[in-house]
Amino acid sequence: MSRYKMHVLVCGGTGCVSSNSIQIVENLKKYLKENGIEDEVQVLKTGCFGFCEKGPIVKILPDNTFYVQVKPEDAEIIVKEHLIKGRKVERLLYKEPNTQTAIDDSKHMDFYKKQMRVALRNCGFIDPDNIEEYIARDGYQALGKALTEMTPEQVIEEVKKSGLRGRGGGGFPTGLKWEFAYKNKSDQKYVVCNADEGDPGAFMDRSILEGDPHSIVEAMAICGYAIGANKGLVYIRAEYPLAVKRLKKAIEDAREYGLLGKNILDTGFDFDIEIKYGAGAFVCGEETALIHSMEGERGEPTTKPPFPAESGYWGKPTNVNNVETFANIPVILLKGADWFSSIGTEKSKGTKVFALAGKINNVGLIEVPMGTTLREVIFDIGGGIKGGKKFKAVQTGGPSGGCLTEKDLDTPIDFDNLVAKGSMMGSGGMIVMDEDDCMPSVAKFYLEFTEDESCGKCTPCRIGTKRLSELLDKITKGQGTMEDLEMLKTLSETIKDTALCGLGQTAPNPVLSTIDTFWDEYVAHVKEHRCPAGQCSALLQYFILEEKCIGCTACSRVCPVGAISGKVKSTHVIDQDKCIKCGACYEKCKFSAIIKK
């Protein structure tokens, strides 16, 4: 047996695969072979490192070298310089965004320093297609422990004691949910994993399924044992082909090893998992809609109660949990509820995965202990705002969430604090906005999303979200009135109170959380027909500065509608009535004489 001296991990997550990381694996293997050291260096494909924007990522161990934006042709220099001679390839190393210094040990990257990886423990660490690597990382030990050393009641007690709350958005205590399902007697029960991941800014569930699918298989089996179910279903959107493929392979391998199927580990417990495909409607992530969709019905929510724990899939007691929730379960059983509950805040235990996006230097997937502040996430891990601009707000909770601002930066992030601030945890999307982002436009973006995704079953949501997005559209075009602003507020409150499911009830949050804090910005759009952030193109005006214009005529020649007049060598002017705000003159002027505001 050959013994490897070094491991080269190449990211095989969706992001990096789309920028050709599989070819990097091939090329590395080729050059290792050419140099006769294929027995000394192991090349592996792993799940996502969370650093997709700088992908493809290649990490070399044991020296913790972190290469970013690696191209297939870089394989040669990595082999010849680093793997043979021990010299790191300087130009591929990650550079800190603010200082531009190259970091040669990933342990020193600000992006990773404050992170704590529990749910993502194996992502970017093991080959997700290799069950042996999962087993080497204590995989299926928790299932083994539950089946041989614990009663179902003890498993539920441990999960309750850990303080784990659902990561799918609601934050409901997981152990309590399991207990409900356990107590409802039935000949047949089901365990459902919600992998619908409808929030447009979130991709943690996909990354977990791609990077560590066995953790979900194991957790679902544990849940089955605890509540008395022997059938599991994963509801996953069909747009996640790589996650589906890895999950399928994990299920097959687990069956082959006797970790799924009949009489698992000779304990008499049977459990198996089936995959159900969703079409990707946001509302199908809501658990009652999800269950109807799995039954072949329309994916529309129904009122609760009855909760799925009483009457779910085919009317049987069903426990629905989110992917990230499940990913925590094996660790809780192995390390203990006390260990888990020592992390986090009083009422929110453990860690949370966030998808950092927007105007931030380090875009990516991160996992931090609950109670970490927004400031730490945005400025330490995220490396601050892009291009040295000013922070304006951060949107959490996706379409159901709200915006937090400067004054909230030192709030410890947990379920309750975010709700108290008018936002929510949601699935963990986090979109950072800078001074150039216009708040009414942000609200409009989300309302257009919910308007599209509303299933139409109840009036407040079907008509209400449409009216809200129409109002916002008017406002961002400078055609709104002060009455419209009042209308936005009252309509939002009404929808919140009367919609049937969570989609409608939370849809007005993007309005409600911005309209007070950014009232002046809304009013500027209405009264002055002005967009202070300069984002609403309908409200922009282009002007020529007299003192800078030298009269070169370049702008008047490029203007498609002939809105610019002026003689050669004398100041030009823009006719605001004719201007269609295409920006062509702004781009063309070499003397910075044209400004927009």
Added chain:
Amino acid sequence: MGKIKSLEELKQLREQYKSKVDIREKGDQMEKMILVRVAMATCGIASGARDVMDAFIDEVANRKLDNVVVSQTGCMGYCYAEPTVEVTIPGKEPVVFGEVNKDRVKEIVDKYIIHGELLDGIIPVTHKTVDD
């Protein structure tokens, strides 16, 4: 692969597979690890650094030292004394050994790595390596 029949068997498999991820787990805990770095630039390779590195890896594996990481580095600038090996025990200054051969490997592991005893052949470290 046949079906696993008991938790015992699963635990045995885990031990058997551990070595697959061993290097990665050590890398992940680098700050707690004793780091052995073999200089592998052209001068080092020419004077047998590759064999020295293999010898270290075997020695560490045979003695099941799970707090030692063997890695390689570029030229350390002691070309006259190659192969050279730098050993860093957490919390201590790095120590560089010159003219290391297979027999010396055992001695370094025995005396310095396991017991922290100094031995002959240490090159005074007058500069920090580029990687620090």
